[in-house]
Amino acid sequence: MMKKIYLLLFISTLTLTGCNINSTKESKPKLVVGIVVDQMRYDYLTRFENRYGNGGFKRLIKNGFSLENAHYNYIPTYTAVGHTSIYTGTTPTNHGIIGNNWYDKYEKRSIYCVDDNNYKTIGNDGDGGKKSPYRMQTTTVTDQLKLAQNMQGKTIGVAIKDRSAVLPAGHTANAAYWFDGGSKGEWISSSFYLNELPKWVQDFNASGKADAYLNSPWETLYDINTYSESIVDDNNFEETFKGEEKPVFPHDIPNLRSKNNNFSILKAIPAGNTITADFAKAAILGEKLGKSDYTDFLAVSFSSTDYVGHQFGVDSKEIEDTYLRLDKDLEDFLNFLDKEVGRNNYTVFLTADHAAVQVPSYLKSIKIPADYFSYKKFNDYINEITDKHFKSTELIENISNFQIFLNKEKINDLKLSVHEVAEIIANEAINYKGIYKTVTAKTLQSTSFNSGLLKSLQNGYNQKFSGDVMLIPTPATISYSKKGSTHGSAYSYDTHVPIIFYGAGIKRGNSKNNYKIIDIAPTICNLLDIEFPNGNSGKIITEVLK
Structure with missing residues (x-):
C-alpha cells in the first residue's frame, strides 16, 4: 500500500514540475525548410526595414534568431559554391564545387557544376534536365537526415536555377525541380531522381501560372517616388531588357518576352520568386511534407533576386521593389506553413548564397575606388x-x-x-x-x-x-559589364549575408558574434539529433538552439 502511495506522489510531483517522463528534449520538427535568397546582402534587411510588412522578414527576425555578423569564409562566392557550402557545412577545399563553371584540368575543358550526360530530362524533350550532384564530393545535411532515418522521410529541392535545386537536395533526394525557360515554361527534373514527373508537378505545369505571370507589366509595388533607398531610376549603371530604350519602370513584360527568350524573362523579374513560392507550396501538398512519422526537408532557393541584381545592380529601384515583393511572398509562404504543417511543427533557416558589390562604374562616379578586369x-x-x-x-x-x-x-x-x-x-x-x-x-x-x-x-x-x-x-574590381553587377570575392560586400533561424527548437534573439556560413549545417544537424555531413568543418551555433 505504501509503495502505491509513494508512486502516486512521484507521478504527481513530475506532473506539477512539468517534467515529461517520456522525453528530455523537445520533439523534432516534422519539416525543415531551408530558404536561400540568391545574392542577398545583409543590409537589405536593414535598408528596406521600414517598408517591410510584419509577416515576412520581420516575422522571422522578431520571432526567430538573427545572426547579424555572418559571413562566407572562402573564395569564390558564387551560387553553386554557396548553396553547396550551406548544406555540406564545409568549403570548396573539401566539397569540391569550386565554381558555377570551372576549367577541368583533366578533361581540358570548361565544365558546369551539375551537368551529367548520364541522365535525361524528366518533364520535356529538352536537355535542361541532364543534371546530377555527382561532382559534389561530400554529403549534405539533407543526405544525413535521410541516412539517420534509414532513407525514410522526403527531401525535395526547388529553385529557378538547376544548381540551386540539385546541390542543396543532396545525393539522396526524392527529387529536385527547376524551371526550364525559353519556349518551355515548365518545371522539370532529372532521371537521376525519378522516371516521370509526379501528377502534382504535371498539374502545376498545366495550370498556366508561368504564362499568367508574364501577362502584365512589372510596375513598382508602391509609388516609385517613395522608393528612397535606391538611386534615380534612369541612370547609366543598369542594363536594359532587350527591346527597351531605358532601364526604367514600368517594364513592359508582355511585349518584351519575345525578345528576351520568352519564358526565361520570368527568371529576371520578381514574379520568378512568386512562382517559386507557388511551386514550393505545391510540393508540400503534393508530397504531403511534414505529415509522416519522419522529418522531411524542403530546400527552396529564390533565384530571381540574383538575376535582378546582375542586371540592375545593388542600388536600383528594381532591387528595392524585388525585395518588397519577396517580403510579401515570404509572408504568404509562412502563413501557408502555419496552416498546412502547423506553427510548431516546422523549422526554417533563411540565408543567402552570396551578396554583391555595388556597380563599380557607379562607385567610380562618386569617387570610390573601383575598376574592371x-x-x-x-x-x-x-x-x-x-x-x-x-x-x-x-x-x-x-x-x-x-x-x-x-x-x-x-x-x-x-x-x-x-x-x-x-x-x-x-x-x-x-x-x-587590378x-x-x-x-x-x-x-x-x-x-x-x-x-x-x-x-x-x-x-x-x-x-x-x-x-x-x-x-x-583589388576591392570593387570585377570582370563584368560596366552596367549591372556581380560577386565572387572575399570582401565584405560579397560575404556578409543574413542567417536567420526560426520555428521549432529555435530561441528568439539576435547575435553580433561572428559566424560562418558553414555553421548552418551542423546547427541543423544538432537540432535534428543526426550526424554532421561527412566533410563538415563548421560548428554548432549554440546561441540559436533551445
Whole structure:
C-alpha cells in the first residue's frame, strides 16, 4: 500500500514540475525548410526595414534568431559554391564545387557544376534536365537526415536555377525541380531522381501560372517616388531588357518576352520568386511534407533576386521593389506553413548564397575606388611574362575565375619546373593593375593562413581541381559589364549575408558574434539529433538552439 502511495506522489510531483517522463528534449520538427535568397546582402534587411510588412522578414527576425555578423569564409562566392557550402557545412577545399563553371584540368575543358550526360530530362524533350550532384564530393545535411532515418522521410529541392535545386537536395533526394525557360515554361527534373514527373508537378505545369505571370507589366509595388533607398531610376549603371530604350519602370513584360527568350524573362523579374513560392507550396501538398512519422526537408532557393541584381545592380529601384515583393511572398509562404504543417511543427533557416558589390562604374562616379578586369588583356600580359622568362607563350592552359592553370605537358617538354614557372608568374602578376594578391598552389598546400583574404583563398582552394596560381583582385574590381553587377570575392560586400533561424527548437534573439556560413549545417544537424555531413568543418551555433 505504501509503495502505491509513494508512486502516486512521484507521478504527481513530475506532473506539477512539468517534467515529461517520456522525453528530455523537445520533439523534432516534422519539416525543415531551408530558404536561400540568391545574392542577398545583409543590409537589405536593414535598408528596406521600414517598408517591410510584419509577416515576412520581420516575422522571422522578431520571432526567430538573427545572426547579424555572418559571413562566407572562402573564395569564390558564387551560387553553386554557396548553396553547396550551406548544406555540406564545409568549403570548396573539401566539397569540391569550386565554381558555377570551372576549367577541368583533366578533361581540358570548361565544365558546369551539375551537368551529367548520364541522365535525361524528366518533364520535356529538352536537355535542361541532364543534371546530377555527382561532382559534389561530400554529403549534405539533407543526405544525413535521410541516412539517420534509414532513407525514410522526403527531401525535395526547388529553385529557378538547376544548381540551386540539385546541390542543396543532396545525393539522396526524392527529387529536385527547376524551371526550364525559353519556349518551355515548365518545371522539370532529372532521371537521376525519378522516371516521370509526379501528377502534382504535371498539374502545376498545366495550370498556366508561368504564362499568367508574364501577362502584365512589372510596375513598382508602391509609388516609385517613395522608393528612397535606391538611386534615380534612369541612370547609366543598369542594363536594359532587350527591346527597351531605358532601364526604367514600368517594364513592359508582355511585349518584351519575345525578345528576351520568352519564358526565361520570368527568371529576371520578381514574379520568378512568386512562382517559386507557388511551386514550393505545391510540393508540400503534393508530397504531403511534414505529415509522416519522419522529418522531411524542403530546400527552396529564390533565384530571381540574383538575376535582378546582375542586371540592375545593388542600388536600383528594381532591387528595392524585388525585395518588397519577396517580403510579401515570404509572408504568404509562412502563413501557408502555419496552416498546412502547423506553427510548431516546422523549422526554417533563411540565408543567402552570396551578396554583391555595388556597380563599380557607379562607385567610380562618386569617387570610390573601383575598376574592371579584362581577362583578355591579362592573358596577353601573362604570355609576355612567360615569353620573357621562358621563351614560350604556350605555358598557360587556361585563365578563369581568377585562377591560372599551367600547361604541364609543355612545361615538361621544355624541361622546366612547374613550381618555378608558377612562382615567377605569381611574382609578376602582382604588378598587373587590378590584382591585389597572388599565391601559388604550392604555397597553399604548404602554408596555413589563419586569417584574412589568404585564409579565404585557402578555404576555397581544392588541390585536386583548382589552378596553379590563384589571384585576388583589388576591392570593387570585377570582370563584368560596366552596367549591372556581380560577386565572387572575399570582401565584405560579397560575404556578409543574413542567417536567420526560426520555428521549432529555435530561441528568439539576435547575435553580433561572428559566424560562418558553414555553421548552418551542423546547427541543423544538432537540432535534428543526426550526424554532421561527412566533410563538415563548421560548428554548432549554440546561441540559436533551445
